[in-house]
Amino acid sequence: MSYTRPPGRRFPREFLWGAATAAYQIEGAVAEDGRGPSIWDTFSRTAGKVANGDTGDVAADHYHRVPQDVALMGDLGLQAYRFSVAWPRIQATGSGPANPAGLAFYSDLVDRLLTAGIKPIVTLYHWDLPQTLQDAGGWAARDTAHRFADYAAIVAAALGDRVHLWTTFNEPWCSAHLGYGSGEHAPGTPDPARALASVHHLNLAHGLGARAVRGVLGDVAPISVTYNLQVHQAASASPADLAAKRKLDVIANEVFLGPVLEGAYPEEVFASTARFTDWSFIHDGDLADIHVPLDVLGLNYYNTSRVAARREPVVVDPRAPFVPTTAFGCEDVEWLEQPGPRTEMGWNIDSRGLTDLLLDLHRRFPDLPVMITENGAAFDDRVAPDGVVHDADRTAYLYDHLDAVGAAIDAGADVRGYMLWSLMDNFEWAWGYTRRFGIVRVDHDTQVRTVKDSGRWYRELIRSGRLPAVLPTEVLPAAPI
Numbered sequence: 445m446s447y448t449r450p451p452g453r454r455f456p457r458e459f460l461w462g463a464a465t466a467a468y469q470i471e472g473a474v475a476e477d478g479r480g481p482s483i484w485d486t487f488s489r490t491a492g493k494v495a496n497g498d499t500g501d502v503a504a505d506h507y508h509r510v511p512q513d514v515a516l517m518g519d520l521g522l523q524a525y526r527f528s529v530a531w532p533r534i535q536a537t538g539s540g541p542a543n544p545a546g547l548a549f550y551s552d553l554v555d556r557l558l559t560a561g562i563k564p565i566v567t568l569y570h571w572d573l574p575q576t577l578q579d580a581g582g583w584a585a586r587d588t589a590h591r592f593a594d595y596a597a598i599v600a601a602a603l604g605d606r607v608h609l610w611t612t613f614n615e616p617w618c619s620a621h622l623g624y625g626s627g628e629h630a631p632g633t634p635d636p637a638r639a640l641a642s643v644h645h646l647n648l649a650h651g652l653g654a655r656a657v658r659g660v661l662g663d664v665a666p667i668s669v670t671y672n673l674q675v676h677q678a679a680s681a682s683p684a685d686l687a688a689k690r691k692l693d694v695i696a697n698e699v700f701l702g703p704v705l706e707g708a709y710p711e712e713v714f715a716s717t718a719r720f721t722d723w724s725f726i727h728d729g730d731l732a733d734i735h736v737p738l739d740v741l742g743l744n745y746y747n748t749s750r751v752a753a754r755r756e757p758v759v760v761d762p763r764a765p766f767v768p769t770t771a772f773g774c775e776d777v778e779w780l781e782q783p784g785p786r787t788e789m790g791w792n793i794d795s796r797g798l799t800d801l802l803l804d805l806h807r808r809f810p811d812l813p814v815m816i817t818e819n820g821a822a823f824d825d826r827v828a829p830d831g832v833v834h835d836a837d838r839t840a841y842l843y844d845h846l847d848a849v850g851a852a853i854d855a856g857a858d859v860r861g862y863m864l865w866s867l868m869d870n871f872e873w874a875w876g877y878t879r880r881f882g883i884v885r886v887d888h889d890t891q892v893r894t895v896k897d898s899g900r901w902y903r904e905l906i907r908s909g910r911l912p913a914v915l916p917t918e919v920l921p922a923a924p925i
């Protein structure tokens with residue numbers, strides 16, 4: 445008798461299955477127990493910045509619901525939970541002595557997770573900069589990097605070896621490029637010179653923060669950083685379109701990957717941004733500080749984009765006012781419409797892009813394991829009369845992307861885990877509460893949590909460790925009637 449392996453993908457035994465959130469998006473309780481204001485409190489209270497004027501004042505009220513939320517994670521069978529620590533809970537103004545109530549909140553959360561058999565994955569910075577530090581220049585000011593290192597040491601000392609994996613930063617691209625480029629995120633003031641200074645100071649803060657954590661916990665402390673690497677697909681293989689892709693890769697990805705993983709900025713970026721800055725904020729010794737060995741690279745993946753060189757020559761008047769954009773110095777590049785289906789964010793769905801990205805990273809950094817620290821989708825969830833959310837489109841998105849992760853693993857990529865975005869519906873930044881990413885529905889009026897169909901499907905996947913060869917028809921999107 446021969447044994448036939450069941451079709452589908454079996455993930456490695458040690459593969460870590462989890463879900464992710466971020467402090468400002470779920471906690472609420474923004475003025476409790478000594479928390480100071482952050483740039484997102486300020487931004488969300490500024491008219492016109494967030495849909496419906498929504499704020500994180502209450503969010504999913506997680507601050508008051510830790511026991512039940514951890515129980516929910518246990519019910520879902522999560523093996524890991526990725527959350528962020530709110531800096532303004534630890535230091536209300538971003539410097540000075542630690543606030544014991546803030547530390548106690550996260551220490552209690554970590555203990556409860558461990559008791560439930562869930563590994564804590566801690567992000568030190570998920571965008572909620574103390575407002576006092578913003579008033580002193582924010583990430584455009586070098587001092588903020590030193591303040592971050594002090595804060596990182598405080599949290600490391602308090603949570604210590606109970607943490608499975610430390611992440612210094614979540615998506616510094618968003619802090620610099622959305623915060624000071626497009627202005628869609630806090631602080632929301634487009635200024636390319638400050639954006640590029642922020643890029644460098646975020647890199648510096650990563651290096652100093654990683655060193656601070658290891659200074660407290662020893663070199664054994666596992667450290668990562670999370671990037672939302674942008675996948676730019678060239679519209680053709682012409683030299684002009686490939687050059688356009690490279691130019692965007694440099695300004696979006698290489699300005700982080702280069703210094704952090706290779707110890708140098710890509711040379712091209714100095715020329716493409718010369719109009720905005722001379723990069724004199726890079727001091728002697730900074731690159732050595734930034735380039736610390738990492739244990740894991742965190743990757744957030746949602747979609748791809750399609751790019752080309754503009755056909756007509758572009759003449760830029762250096763005295764013209766800055767047009768808000770995240771692609772500094774890329775006026776000669778154009779974005780094309782991606783074909784295919786989209787999520788409620790308007791983002792295209794392209795799971796193949798994830799396999800390709802993981803394999804590219806594996807070829808380039810063969811010794812650096814990767815963790816998917818976010819992946820998921822917003823859809824227009826409808827609640828059935830029985831209270832259930834039949835979110836087959838979300839399940840299909842998750843299925844396709846996990847299949848893409850499995851394909852990359854089978855082809856040799858070292859992927860250690862998958863943190864689904866998100867555990868629960870939450871404050872989706874500039875979109876407020878109008879976009880839902882959760883596998884658990886949160887009623888934003890009553891705070892009642894309801895596991896969606898996708899959550900039940902994910903629990904079964906975790907239990908079996910195996911992705912079936914085809915998505916069972918009962919969880920496929922219902923055909924339009």
Ligand code: PNW
Nearest residue numbers: 466469614615618672744818865872873
């Ligand atoms: C990430 N973009 O944000 C964040 O890490 C999460 O906090 C967030 O909720 C999630 O993705 C879904 O949006 C992003 O404009 C926000 O390209 C905006 C962009 C990318 C990522």
